Amino acid sequence: MIQTIRGFRDILPEDIVIWQAIEKTASKLFEDFGFKEIRIPIMEKTELFARSIGETTDIVEKEMYTFPDRKGDKLTLRPEATASVVRAYIQHNMGASDSVQKLYTIGPMFRRERPQKGRYRQFYQINAEVFGIESPYIDAQLILILNELFKRLGLSELKAHINSLGCKECRPTFQKELLGFLEGKKEHLCENCLRRMDKNPLRTLDCKVPECREALKDAPSTLNHLCDKCKDHFEIVKNVLTEQNVEFTVDKTLVRGLDYYSRTTFEILTTALGAQSAVAGGGRYDALIKELGGPETYGIGFAIGFDRLAEIVAQMINGEDVEVKDGSSTTSEFNSESDFMNLLSPKVPDIFIIPLGEKAIRLAYMWTSALNIAGIRTETDYSGRSLKSLMKRADKLNAANVLIAGDKEIEDNALVLRNMKTKEQFFITTDNPVEQIETLLNRV
Numbered sequence: 159m160i161q162t163i164r165g166f167r168d169i170l171p172e173d174i175v176i177w178q179a180i181e182k183t184a185s186k187l188f189e190d191f192g193f194k195e196i197r198i199p200i201m202e203k204t205e206l207f208a209r210s211i212g213e214t215t216d217i218v219e220k221e222m223y224t225f226p227d228r229k230g231d232k233l234t235l236r237p238e239a240t241a242s243v244v245r246a247y248i249q250h251n252m253g254a255s256d257s258v259q260k261l262y263t264i265g266p267m268f269r270r271e272r273p274q275k276g277r278y279r280q281f282y283q284i285n286a287e288v289f290g291i292e293s294p295y296i297d298a299q300l301i302l303i304l305n306e307l308f309k310r311l312g313l314s315e316l317k318a319h320i321n322s323l324g325c326k327e328c329r330p331t332f333q334k335e336l337l338g339f340l341e342g343k344k345e346h347l348c349e350n351c352l353r354r355m356d357k358n359p360l361r362t363l364d365c366k367v368p369e370c371r372e373a374l375k376d377a378p379s380t381l382n383h384l385c386d387k388c389k390d391h392f393e394i395v396k397n398v399l400t401e402q403n404v405e406f407t408v409d410k411t412l413v414r415g416l417d418y419y420s421r422t423t424f425e426i427l428t429t430a431l432g433a434q435s436a437v438a439g440g441g442r443y444d445a446l447i448k449e450l451g452g453p454e455t456y457g458i459g460f461a462i463g464f465d466r467l468a469e470i471v472a473q474m475i476n477g478e479d480v481e482v483k484d485g486s487s488t489t490s491e492f493n494s495e496s497d498f499m500n501l502l503s504p505k506v507p508d509i510f511i512i513p514l515g516e517k518a519i520r521l522a523y524m525w526t527s528a529l530n531i532a533g534i535r536t537e538t539d540y541s542g543r544s545l546k547s548l549m550k551r552a553d554k555l556n557a558a559n560v561l562i563a564g565d566k567e568i569e570d571n572a573l574v575l576r577n578m579k580t581k582e583q584f585f586i587t588t589d590n591p592v593e594q595i596e597t598l599l600n601r602v
């Protein structure tokens with residue numbers, strides 16, 4: 159039997175309920191904050207990602223699905239959305255209609271990483287980007303939005319890690335100092351770090367190899383080298399977050415795995431899926447739009463790992479102890495009345511029509527179609543099985559009501575509608591069952 163390829167997976171109907179509820183909650187929140195949805199292609203010219211994410215990043219060096227199309231153009235399945243959103247912003251001159259653009263997009267991304275829990279080769283991101291705002295208030299607001307979304311999903315314990323990487327004014331002096339430090343630690347660094355020292359020394363701070371971590375624990379931090387403007391910018395981000403009661407930790411090692419960032423970067427970390435991993439990450443990319451051929455425009459955004467978020471929410475709903483962060487754990491404290499929980503309530507049939515006999519099956523088909531069109535979730539069964547076995551199926555589907563339509567009931571012009579919970583019964587005539595059912599279910 160042909161199966162899915164490694165790192166690619168199906169998301170089955172029983173899991174989709176959570177995905178849809180998260181997606182609705184996120185879209186509603188984004189739209190309330192003035193974001194508009196944008197949909198972008200799954201494939202782009204390789205050059206777009208190489209130039210934006212950076213030639214020496216793990217993503218571009220070893221994780222992209224890149225291939226020539228039949229004409230020889232080099233194409234890549236998108237490993238992230240920011241580059242494409244920036245391309246679309248430039249291509250459609252979006253800044254012309256309003257200098258501020260807030261965009262969100264949800265969809266699959268592709269990275270050829272080693273698959274494990276919470277890490278897939280096709281994974282999904284919920285992505286938000288803001289163009290045209292330099293003010294640190296928007297940096298704080300994006301972190302506030304993430305915080306609010308997680309709260310609405312019942313994950314109040316997740317905390318943001320934030321850092322500032324400086325700008326093109328202050329980064330070079332920092333890089334020089336870092337390089338000096340790295341020179342002195344050369345014999346303790348892995349091959350990757352040694353290679354990156356020349357091209358992108360900042361990335362060494364993010365190395366996961368334990369010996370490198372140890373060697374770099376006293377490495378200089380960008381925070382001690384910020385220019386006055388970047389310092390003030392970061393101070394306001396922190397002050398505003400504190401004033402709005404958004405918890406955060408300043409984390410000087412947070413350099414992110416993509417090269418386009420400047421100033422504020424942030425991640426939401428969790429240990430809920432085993433080893434510590436990020437459920438969301440983002441930051442400012444003030445130079446990227448110009449680098450990709452657009453006008454000089456400020457940019458900032460984040461992406462949430464949808465697969466990871468859905469897995470954490472599922473664990474919470476199932477009442478499992480969820481280790482949220484830094485070893486602290488929390489159990490599910492879902493408010494069953496919350497909007498999010500309402501979105502999760504299973505969609506069961508309002509009515510299950512039980513047809514008994516050939517004539518009844520044809521009528522059941524007609525009525526089911528008419529009820530479905532009228533917005534009443536209705537199922538029936540064409541197998542011709544007995545009343546007992548069809549009652550069993552109705553039970554399995556958790557149908558709220560059954561409508562029994564045997565040849566005899568049809569002849570007597572008296573169908574039986576039974577509420578499966580209260581066992582109350584109503585008689586319905588065969589001439590206009592849809593209207594009668596709408597009235598009985600209070601749908602008119």
Ligand code: HAM
Pocket residue numbers: 237238239240269271276277278279280281282283285286287415416436437438439440441442458459460461462463464465466
């Ligand atoms: P990123 O940190 O590469 O940032 O990815 C964001 C999130 O996507 C991660 O925190 C993680 O939750 C999820 N993710 C990444 N790779 C995988 C994977 N293989 N399997 C499952 N989940 C994964 C970006 O992509 C930036 N474009 C974010 C951004 C937007 N920055 C500014 N605007």
